Amino acid sequence: MSVLVVVECDGGEVKKSSLEVASYGSQVAQMLGTTATAVAVGEATEANLAKLGEQGISKVLYDAEPRLKDFVNSAYTKLIAAAVEKESSAVIVLANSNIGASVGSRLSVRLKASLATNVVELPKNDGGSFTVKRGAFSGKAFADVVLTGDRKILAVKKNSIEASHEAGKTAQVESFSAGLSDADFTDAPKQVVMQDQAGGILLPEADRVVSGGRGMKGPENWHLIEDLAKALGAATACSKPVSDVDWRPHHEHVGQTGITVSPNLYIACGISGAIQHLAGVNSSKVIVVINKDPEAPFFKAADYGIVGDVFDVLPKLTQAVKELN
Amino acid sequence: MKFLVCISNVPDTTTKIAFTPDNKEFNKAGVQFVINPWDEYALTRAIELKEAQGSGTVTVLNVGEADTEPNIRKALAIGADDAIRVNAAPKDAYFVAQQIAAVAKEGAYDVILMGKESIDYNGFQVHGMVGEMLGIPTVAPAMKLDMSGSTATLEREIEGGKEIVEVSAPFVASCQQPMCEPRIPNMRGIMTARTKPLKVVEAVGEGARTSVAEYALPPKKQGVKLIPAESAGDLIKLLRNEAKVI
Ligand SMILES: Cc1cc2nc3c(=O)[nH]c(=O)nc-3n(C[C@H](O)[C@H](O)[C@H](O)COP(=O)(O)OP(=O)(O)OC[C@H]3O[C@@H](n4cnc5c(N)ncnc54)[C@H](O)[C@@H]3O)c2cc1C
Numbered sequence: 001m002s003v004l005v006v007v008e009c010d011g012g013e014v015k016k017s018s019l020e021v022a023s024y025g026s027q028v029a030q031m032l033g034t035t036a037t038a039v040a041v042g043e044a045t046e047a048n049l050a051k052l053g054e055q056g057i058s059k060v061l062y063d064a065e066p067r068l069k070d071f072v073n074s075a076y077t078k079l080i081a082a083a084v085e086k087e088s089s090a091v092i093v094l095a096n097s098n099i100g101a102s103v104g105s106r107l108s109v110r111l112k113a114s115l116a117t118n119v120v121e122l123p124k125n126d127g128g129s130f131t132v133k134r135g136a137f138s139g140k141a142f143a144d145v146v147l148t149g150d151r152k153i154l155a156v157k158k159n160s161i162e163a164s165h166e167a168g169k170t171a172q173v174e175s176f177s178a179g180l181s182d183a184d185f186t187d188a189p190k191q192v193v194m195q196d197q198a199g200g201i202l203l204p205e206a207d208r209v210v211s212g213g214r215g216m217k218g219p220e221n222w223h224l225i226e227d228l229a230k231a232l233g234a235a236t237a238c239s240k241p242v243s244d245v246d247w248r249p250h251h252e253h254v255g256q257t258g259i260t261v262s263p264n265l266y267i268a269c270g271i272s273g274a275i276q277h278l279a280g281v282n283s284s285k286v287i288v289v290i291n292k293d294p295e296a297p298f299f300k301a302a303d304y305g306i307v308g309d310v311f312d313v314l315p316k317l318t319q320a321v322k323e324l325n
Numbered sequence: 326m327k328f329l330v331c332i333s334n335v336p337d338t339t340t341k342i343a344f345t346p347d348n349k350e351f352n353k354a355g356v357q358f359v360i361n362p363w364d365e366y367a368l369t370r371a372i373e374l375k376e377a378q379g380s381g382t383v384t385v386l387n388v389g390e391a392d393t394e395p396n397i398r399k400a401l402a403i404g405a406d407d408a409i410r411v412n413a414a415p416k417d418a419y420f421v422a423q424q425i426a427a428v429a430k431e432g433a434y435d436v437i438l439m440g441k442e443s444i445d446y447n448g449f450q451v452h453g454m455v456g457e458m459l460g461i462p463t464v465a466p467a468m469k470l471d472m473s474g475s476t477a478t479l480e481r482e483i484e485g486g487k488e489i490v491e492v493s494a495p496f497v498a499s500c501q502q503p504m505c506e507p508r509i510p511n512m513r514g515i516m517t518a519r520t521k522p523l524k525v526v527e528a529v530g531e532g533a534r535t536s537v538a539e540y541a542l543p544p545k546k547q548g549v550k551l552i553p554a555e556s557a558g559d560l561i562k563l564l565r566n567e568a569k570v571i
Pocket residue numbers: 212213214215216238239240241242253254255256257258269270271272273274275276277280290291292293296308309310311338362
């Protein structure tokens with residue numbers, strides 16, 4: 001019985017969200033008195049996988065099959081299922097990402113496991129019942145969910161746990177083959193198109209986010225958002241109406257019907273704070289609101305606020321960040 | 326092509342979430358229920374594809390008790406041909422997936438569509454479970470869906486980009502924007518919806534694998550600290566020295 005952690009890799013590196021997942025998994029392993037093994041998916045290097053020791057992983061299984069570089073639902077599912085069997089894992093931990101949810105949901109049926117997605121805390125395992133807290137009602141509430149059965153799959157939301165670092169510890173990287181064949185790659189992507197993201201920071205992975213709403217008046221003013229984002233090392237985002245009218249691409253739309261983000265810092269510029277927008281951002285650690293209307297509902301959900309004109313305030317903030325650095 | 330579109334019945338997006346005094350259940354009192362917004366993409370796209378093909382049927386499926394029927398009728402008014410309701414409270418994703426898989430198998434549907442997730446439970450699980458139960462591919466979440474004969478080309482969102490995937494029917498896709506512009510019912514639709522068939526069937530399979538022990542609301546914010554616009558730069562100092570986030 002061990003804990004199996006699925007780590008997503010990209011361009012040779014382990015994704016930041018997967019470092020958190022690895023830390024989560026090794027803490028669960030400690031709780032259950034066992035060890036945590038990782039299985040890597042995507043393009044990885046052995047050196048980077050070995051560094052997962054810093055997050056408490058003792059062993060990493062890696063199948064160097066080149067077609068696993070891109071996300072292939074059938075192949076990833078089979079690979080992870082094989083790793084679970086090899087390690088007799090009782091708990092499987094993945095990222096609550098599009099990949100994690102796609103694979104986790106198929107695995108739960110294949111392995112007869114109970115599944116919780118959107119998990120935000122370490123589990124509790126007392127009195128024979130295994131419970132985790134997960135986000136529900138689009139960020140407006142939490143639910144403590146009881147998972148039954150011998151096997152459990154947990155998909156952990158970004159920023160729910162801090163990635164631990166024990167410098168110098170290394171994991172043993174073991175080559176692993178799930179015996180994948182052509183039949184496992186029939187749903188392989190024909191093409192993968194990566195976004196051209198400002199500053200190279202992806203919104204779902206970002207620790208800091210600068211977001212603009214209708215108050216920005218038009219796409220020609222977005223350099224103000226981008227300048228601040230760049231100075232802060234933040235990703236950019238927007239409200240729904242902004243992407244609806246194509247001022248910004250759809251993948252930047254956050255909220256109840258867009259993506260949910262939970263960065264350490266969310267700066268909202270010219271966004272009113274409608275309940276559907278808040279749903280997507282209210283698990284951010286610190287929320288800053290800049291709005292010229294002191295009655296804007298967003299101020300009620302904010303930690304810091306500036307009542308003022310974004311066109312005046314944003315350049316000042318960018319300047320202040322530059323001075324600080 | 327036979328399309329099966331799964332819809333769930335969820336609290337309107339403006340709902341202030343509250344629970345029963347023991348925190349074990351969502352408090353439905355005074356809450357307006359709607360078709361899950363993500364499911365509207367699945368429904369409209371199925372209708373558009375059926376229209377483009379000039380033949381076929383769109384069936385809507387809901388796992389829910391009788392109080393969901395107004396929203397099933399709404400889906401019929403938007404343009405679905407018929408409906409099936411599995412008469413049971415949707416206990417968890419696994420329970421719901423079993424019902425969908427059973428209906429899909431029995432009716433030999435070619436394309437099974439649903440929204441990315443429901444905005445109440447936010448599971449994002451049902452698509453993969455149904456696909457695995459039926460042994461067919463799943464594409465989730467799909468931002469675009471085109472069909473030519475029985476081959477579908479989809480755009481799947483991945484973190485930081487998208488994949489173009491081609492699959493043959495039967496398959497499952499969970500849908501999200503910008504797949505289409507969700508339709509709203511028109512007067513004629515509302516009239517014809519009244520007489521479209523709505524079949525009620527009983528639940529099958531095993532029970533649920535998970536249950537909710539307790540719900541909780543997020544902790545309240547301390548209150549906002551306002552910084553005068555004239556000294557906006559001070560905010561940055563606070564973010565570094567007080568909040569310690571930069
Ligand atoms: C089913 C449904 C789902 C939805 N899902 C989402 C979702 O996922 N995400 C989402 O964002 N919305 C969503 N919405 C829309 C939501 O209800 C709001 O309409 C939307 O969030 C408003 O966007 P906004 O704040 O950019 O624009 P507005 O509400 O128009 O607000 C603009 C704000 O900018 C301020 N402003 C104007 N000029 C300036 C200036 N010069 N300086 C400073 N401030 C200024 C104004 O005071 C105002 O507060 C949804 C709605 C529905 C019905």
